[in-house]
Amino acid sequence: MPSVVLIGGQWGDEGKGKVTDFLAEKADIVVRYQGGNNAGHTVVVGEKEFKLHLIPSGILYADKTCIIGNGVVIDPAVLIQELEYLAEKGINTDNLRISERAHIIMPYHKRLDEVIEEGKGAGKIGTTKRGIGPAYMDKAARVGIRFVDLLDKEVFSTLVKSNLEEKNMLFTKIYDTEGFDADAVIEEYTAYADRLRKYAADTSILIYDVLQAGDNVLFEGAQGTLLDLDHGTYPYVTSSHPIAGAACIGAGLGPTEINKVIGIIKAYTTRVGEGPFPTELENEAGQHLAAKGHEFGTTTGRPRRCGWFDAVISRYTARTSGLTSMAITKLDVLTGLDTLRICTGYKRGNEVIRDFPASLKVLAECEPVYEEMPGWTEDITNAARFDDLPEAAQNYLNRLSQLTGVPIAIIGVGSRRSQTLILDNLF
Numbered sequence: 424m425p426s427v428v429l430i431g432g433q434w435g436d437e438g439k440g441k442v443t444d445f446l447a448e449k450a451d452i453v454v455r456y457q458g459g460n461n462a463g464h465t466v467v468v469g470e471k472e473f474k475l476h477l478i479p480s481g482i483l484y485a486d487k488t489c490i491i492g493n494g495v496v497i498d499p500a501v502l503i504q505e506l507e508y509l510a511e512k513g514i515n516t517d518n519l520r521i522s523e524r525a526h527i528i529m530p531y532h533k534r535l536d537e538v539i540e541e542g543k544g545a546g547k548i549g550t551t552k553r554g555i556g557p558a559y560m561d562k563a564a565r566v567g568i569r570f571v572d573l574l575d576k577e578v579f580s581t582l583v584k585s586n587l588e589e590k591n592m593l594f595t596k597i598y599d600t601e602g603f604d605a606d607a608v609i610e611e612y613t614a615y616a617d618r619l620r621k622y623a624a625d626t627s628i629l630i631y632d633v634l635q636a637g638d639n640v641l642f643e644g645a646q647g648t649l650l651d652l653d654h655g656t657y658p659y660v661t662s663s664h665p666i667a668g669a670a671c672i673g674a675g676l677g678p679t680e681i682n683k684v685i686g687i688i689k690a691y692t693t694r695v696g697e698g699p700f701p702t703e704l705e706n707e708a709g710q711h712l713a714a715k716g717h718e719f720g721t722t723t724g725r726p727r728r729c730g731w732f733d734a735v736i737s738r739y740t741a742r743t744s745g746l747t748s749m750a751i752t753k754l755d756v757l758t759g760l761d762t763l764r765i766c767t768g769y770k771r772g773n774e775v776i777r778d779f780p781a782s783l784k785v786l787a788e789c790e791p792v793y794e795e796m797p798g799w800t801e802d803i804t805n806a807a808r809f810d811d812l813p814e815a816a817q818n819y820l821n822r823l824s825q826l827t828g829v830p831i832a833i834i835g836v837g838s839r840r841s842q843t844l845i846l847d848n849l850f
């Protein structure tokens with residue numbers, strides 16, 4: 424029963440796509456279990472670059488079954504575009520399976536995402552405006568529409584009509600904007616249903632059977648711990664649960680089925696959107712990280728804020744997701760910086776805080792406590808083993824592991840599949 428959950432350990436964008444792609448080689452199935460097309464993965468295979476938002480990156484291997492689990496919210500138009508994009512690049516997508524229980528993002532969710540954000544003015548969350556929050560709101564309010572409902576025109580039509588009765592009132596009377604015509608939405612979405620029908624499955628059963636057969640399952644998380652609805656920097660979070668526990672709910676399995684949890688953690692820290700970020704750099708070192716790390720969102724193209732590695736965050740991730748190991752990504756981006764800083768705690772007044780605080784007011788008042796380590800200038804992108812790395816890089820990694828209390832299994836030294844050092848085989 425070898426099952427590995429892979430999660431983002433910071434604010435998302437840790438380079439999960441590359442590690443998933445790498446681990447997918449040994450997995451039999453790859454499962455997405457939360458989030459939607461707010462996520463974005465860039466994977467480089469040979470000379471080809473792939474940008475994926477919804478479909479697990481395991482799809483790049485012809486023999487893997489890829490699953491979009493019940494915990495994901497699906498924009499069918501985006502999914503179809505992604506299927507076509509992959510087909511154009513010569514990738515076979517017949518092995519995709521979509522949970523009948525996954526919820527569907529509707530056009531009114533996207534518009535609501537926009538008008539709610541606009542209404543917040545300076546207090547906006549900075550969402551990706553993909554309708555993610557409103558789709559999960561409807562799921563929790565028990566008025567959402569699931570994939571299985573989309574596939575049944577009668578059920579779907581009834582649900583769209585009852586939803587629009589309420590939503591159109593909101594649009595016209597509260598947000599002073601246009602509503603939606605139910606028949607037009609039903610027609611548009613019925614075409615999507617016809618295109619996607621063949622992928623529908625009870626995916627919990629598929630995954631369970633694979634685990635019972637002793638085959639390998641890789642669960643691919645989206646976003647990261649600090650965007651978790653419960654454990655993140657609320658309210659500047661997404662509306663799903665990027666922490667490892669969500670793999671069970673979002674795939675339909677019990678916690679006893681999970682063997683290992685790997686935290687994907689960037690060698691520094693980045694964040695898109697609003698909210699406090701203690702180690703944020705607004706100087707030359709920050710510009711170095713942004714430029715060298717190509718720190719622009721895959722989904723929205725927005726520049727990411729950059730800062731030093733924060734061990735308060737990595738320890739928090741280790742605890743809330745029960746990490747068994749870490750993958751440290753983008754180590755090569757640090758090459759060329761004379762001195763590296765690692766945040767080991769936060770100072771607030773006379774107090775030193777070691778655990779990530781719940782209050783954003785407290786977090787905004789926190790000053791990072793740093794320790795410094797020498798950097799390196801040698802090119803590390805061709806390193807094949809840990810011992811090939813300069814001593815300063817080895818020391819830096821060892822310190823990250825020590826401060827987090829978790830061993831390192833994987834190190835990323837470049838964007839290609841081959842630029843990955845493996846210290847521990849996870850499957």
Ligand code: IMP
Pocket residue numbers: 434435436461462463548549550551552553554555556645646650659660661662695696697
């Ligand atoms: P939403 O998920 O579109 O509702 O956005 C909520 C917050 O999560 C915003 O700050 C987004 O920038 C952030 N966010 C959502 N998905 C990602 C991601 O994949 N990477 C990084 N940030 C994300």
